Amino acid sequence: MATLALLLLFYLFHLQLDVHALPSSSDYDFSYMKSVYSASDLPLKEEYDYIIVGGGTAGCPLAATLSANYSILVLERGSVPASYPLVLKSSGLLTNLLQEDDGETPAQRFTSEDGVANVRGRVLGGSSMLNGGFFSRADDQFYNESGIDWDMDAVEEAYQWVEDTIVYQPNLSAWQSIFRDALLEARVGPDNGFSLQHLVGTKTSGSIFDNEGRRHGAVELLNRGELKNLKVAVEAYAERIIFSSKTSGVTAIGVVYSDSKGRTHEAFIRDEGEVILSAGAIGSPQLLLLSGVGPVAHLSSHTIPVVSQNPDVGNYMFDNPRNNINIVVPFALDPSVLQVVGITNDFNYIEALSYNTSFTFPQPFSFYSNGITPLELSVATIVEKFSGPLSSGSLRLVSSTDVKVSPTVRFNYFEEPEDLVRCVRGMRTVGDMLKTDSMARLKFEDLEGAEGFRFLGPSLPSNQSDDVSMEAFCRSTVTTIWHYHGGCVVGKVVDGDLRVVGTNSLRVVDGSIFNTSPGTNPQATLMMIGRYVGLRMLQKREEAKQIIYYQRK
Ligand SMILES: Cc1cc2nc3c(=O)[nH]c(=O)nc-3n(C[C@H](O)[C@H](O)[C@H](O)COP(=O)(O)OP(=O)(O)OC[C@H]3O[C@@H](n4cnc5c(N)ncnc54)[C@H](O)[C@@H]3O)c2cc1C
Ligand SMILES: *[C@@H]1O[C@H](CO)[C@@H](O)[C@H](O)[C@H]1NC(C)=O
Ligand SMILES: *[C@@H]1O[C@H](CO)[C@@H](O)[C@H](O)[C@H]1NC(C)=O
Ligand SMILES: *[C@@H]1O[C@H](CO)[C@@H](O)[C@H](O)[C@H]1NC(C)=O
Ligand SMILES: *[C@@H]1O[C@H](CO)[C@@H](O)[C@H](O)[C@H]1NC(C)=O
Ligand SMILES: *[C@@H]1O[C@H](CO)[C@@H](O)[C@H](O)[C@H]1NC(C)=O
Secondary structure (H helix, E strand, O other): OHHHHHHHHHHHHHHHHHHOOOOOOOOOOOHHHHHEEEHHHOOOEEEEEEEEEOOOOOHHHHHHHHOOOOOEEEEEOOEOHHHOHHHHEHHHHHHHHHOOOOOOOOEEEEEOOOOOEEEEEOEOOHHHHOOOOEEOOOOHHHHHHOOOOOOHHHHHHHHHHHHHHHOEOOOOOHHHHHHHHHHHHOOOOOEEEEOOOOOOEEEEOEEOEOOOOEEOOHHHHHHHOOHHHEEEEEOOEEEEEEEEOOOOOEEEEEEEEEOOOOOEEEEEEEEEEEEEEOOHHHHHHHHHHHOOEEOHHHHHHOOOOOOEEOOOOOOOEEOOEEEEEEEEEOOOOOOEOOOEEEEOOOOEEEEEEEEEHHHHOOOOOOOOOOOOOOOOOEEEEEEEEEOOOOOOEOEEOOOOOOOOOOOEEOOOOOOOHHHHHHHHHHHHHHHHHHOOHHHHOOOEEOOOOOEEOEEOOOOOOOOOOOHHHHHHHHHHOOEEOOOOEEOOOEOOOEOOOOEEOOEEOEEEOOHHHOOOOOOOOOHHHHHHHHHHHHHHHHHHHHHHHHHHHHHHO
16 A cells, blocks of 8 residues: 555656746846847957857756856847847748748858758757747667756756756647657557657647747746856957967967957956857857868868867767658648647657648739739648767868858768668658648549648659669758757767866867767757756866865864
8 A cells, every 4th residue: 555655646746847837938138138238349369268159049048057157158149039020939940941041140050061941040049040940858778868967957957957047838829730640559658648858659749939929938038147247248259269278288368259340359368268159050160160170181271270189070970860751731820839749659750730732832922913812721740850879971161261151961861771760761651640630631532522631842653562662762862950969069069077188178069079860850849958057067166165275274
């Protein structure tokens, strides 16, 4: 009896931990604006305890955390979110991504050498201001394989700190509910209800969009900092890291950055301080290379003086392939961003969104010659990704001096056979979903009364048992889910404390350190890591102070 009661208590306790109630909406919190400066208004020379390059998904929580006791400079090349209203609302998501890149728009476009179009954030808050908002924690395997010796209690606290600030429990839209039912019918079980944890089965997860469609990106985590210690410079392009070799080894001592008026600034760190790169999976390896940290042959070919030899900077660049099907729906469906995920027991992640084509194709697709009624179709999309991937490629500089020139990057999608196997398996599950009763509502009826789906773009092969045609589908429809990572991976470029191997006072804290993408979607873990690393740095510094204090006594 007693054990049963204990078990029950344990169970209830776990449920409570898991559900810890999230709000469904709240207003924007722009308090951080008190700490934001245009780079052109800052002195040409200044000193701080820590300099963080990149005010993105990991950079913002890191800056907020370190500001508790130290002066912080954040260098962000983009501007503030309020300058780009599209990033603040879920309804702006697609328009924002499809907007022409004028060099200052928040979605910087790039195309990998694989030919896949991609984007990265160029705005305070980073890619968390462009993304689909889905918030789901890492899988257990990630912790085991990340090369970091995690303190799991601290991980839990760091996630909660983020979740208490910017994560909301979504109300399911019509399409997300149908999608959820179809996953369960296709036996992607159990039904895990609402949870932020990584659980095999079907669940609703959190979102950084509240139910009024307001985006609460990583930028709002800055509000948790000591704003008087925090200086966030926007329109500040970090160009290179300044090193000194006076002390033992190669030591980072500052950063050179330029402002929107083309003036060059130098920011230095005080004793015991650090330079931390949080410029993302493209930006951080690029900056290391521009600063002379990387493979000798590549640096030499660009006549960049080698500061520290580090053969894997820019290697191990991964991008999880996205494959999807788009179904034209015979009734009006509300637009919706990711709210539900199916996690299969063999590493597939299936997500969904809905939109209507008036957003995507404004004028050119206008059906009617009078141009008054645009072709407006409701489209439901089922997206498949898988964990990993195993295939990887590399990033290389194009310009040896101009940080605004994007490096080239190749991801080699499906080069590893296991990646193709996983895609095929995932798309078969999507095929199973199309056979469910839940999905039947989305079929059109033709004049003869026959029912069928109408696809926008390719449909799945008719014979889904055929490996060859499924593999061909995976290859020909591959695109990105924007979870690209690597370039400064743990165990190669940085150590388990994320310090750049062979240098002092220099770390990397962002998606470039991953050798595998965490959970179904990475932003939760990136924000957690910003907080987690910041707290550990504070702790270590306090411990060091104590040691010196006792040594003196
Ligand atoms: C369209 C899209 C949809 C996505 N959907 C989801 C989703 O629903 N859920 C999810 O979990 N993840 C999603 N992701 C992925 C997730 O948003 C990213 O993996 C994550 O934001 C990356 O964080 P980061 O800290 O590594 O880099 P970022 O957040 O990109 O931060 C890097 C920052 O550094 C700045 N920077 C770069 N170079 C310099 C320089 N030289 N000087 C100064 N500043 C510089 C950039 O402007 C940027 O602000 C999506 C991504 C995209 C693009
Ligand atoms: C992680 O590692 C621990 C300890 O080695 C092991 O017990 C556990 O099964 C691993 N979990 C996963 C998901 O790999
Ligand atoms: C979401 O659901 C909550 C709780 O049921 C409700 O109070 C709120 O009004 C809903 N919000 C929207 C935008 O539908
Ligand atoms: C398309 O989206 C807009 C904006 O949300 C909405 O007003 C309109 O009704 C939608 N149209 C269809 C066909 O769903
Ligand atoms: C489907 O593909 C499998 C495997 O290639 C094959 O054995 C089977 O005959 C095909 N079925 C049809 C109806 O073509
Ligand atoms: C800040 O510094 C003070 C004085 O050294 C110390 O007592 C305190 O613990 C520090 N706080 C944090 C969060 O590190």
